[in-house]
Amino acid sequence: MKFLHVRQTAYSLISGLMLLLTAWGCGSSDKKNESTATTDSSKATNTQLATPAKKPIILFYGNSLTAGYGVEPAQAFPALVGQKIDSAGLNYQVVNAGLSGETTAGGKSRISWVMRQPVAVFVLELGGNDGLRGVPLKDTRQNLQAIVDTVRLKSPQATIVLAGMQIPPNLGTDYTREFRGLFKELADKNKLVLIPFLLEGVGGIAKLNQPDGIHPTPAGHKLVANTVWGVLKPVLK
Structure with missing residues (x-):
């Protein structure tokens, strides 16, 4: 959800992010086009979680970006991170x-x-x-906190990594600024590992996104995987 590269031209990146959030936030059209991919992802998740794992699990929990909309499952950033884990000889x-x-x-x-x-x-x-839908920030904060609390309850020893997001300023500068900051606030409050901005170096860059200008290409997912790996690697080692 999201496009904004803080080191790129602010206006163009905000526009890209707004397109991304719009597509991922509109329920019916996306879900019609994504129903097969979502079903396959759900089946895979169900199968993987229903059977006791032989290795410790790293669970990626998110939306279209995590699901890998528009690319092959093996090209989505969670799978690419998995390849890096294997290459590093880590048992996950x-x-x-x-x-x-x-x-x-x-x-x-x-x-x-x-x-x-x-x-x-x-x-x-x-x-x-x-953020796209203008959900009150209090609700977003409470929902994320509830997810963190549930993970802590179910897996007390788990390390939780929170991916930071950004939104366009169409809902006002105050909302935009507070939305951007709530991820760090939650990370600090709960002692989470923070990825400052998941789409760093990808958001708003045409060649790294699909023709819709919204979803990352395989090359874009590679850069997202690098961003995640840079934060995750020290945690795993």
Whole structure:
């Protein structure tokens, strides 16, 4: 959900982010086009979580970006992070629990089901759709906190990684600024590992996004994977 590269031209990146949030936030059209991918992702997640894992689980929990809309499952950033983990000789299993169009409220409603077995690392990537829809920041904050609390209850030893997001300023500078800051606030409050901005170096860059100008291409996902890996690697080692 999201496009904004803080070191790029602000206006162009905000425009790109607004397009991304619009597409990922509109329920019916996206879900019609993504129904097959979402179903396949859900089946995979169900299968992976229903059977006790032989390796500690790293669970990616998010929306279309995590789900890998428009690319092959193996090209989405969670799978690419999994490849990096294998290459580093680390003993973890990556599970992708991304769901297209997901909001923090939706994430809150399904978190208990997803957390049916313990995880070692939980990567939380939600909030962009809330920002697009103008959801009160109090609600977004409470929903994310509830997800964190549930993970802590189900897997007390898990490391939680929170992916920071940004939104366009169409809802006002105060809302935009507070939205951007709430991720760091939650990370500080709960002692979470923070990815400052998940789409760093990807948001708003045409060649790294699909023809719709919204979803990252395989090349874009590679850069997102590098961003995630830069934060996750020290945690795993």
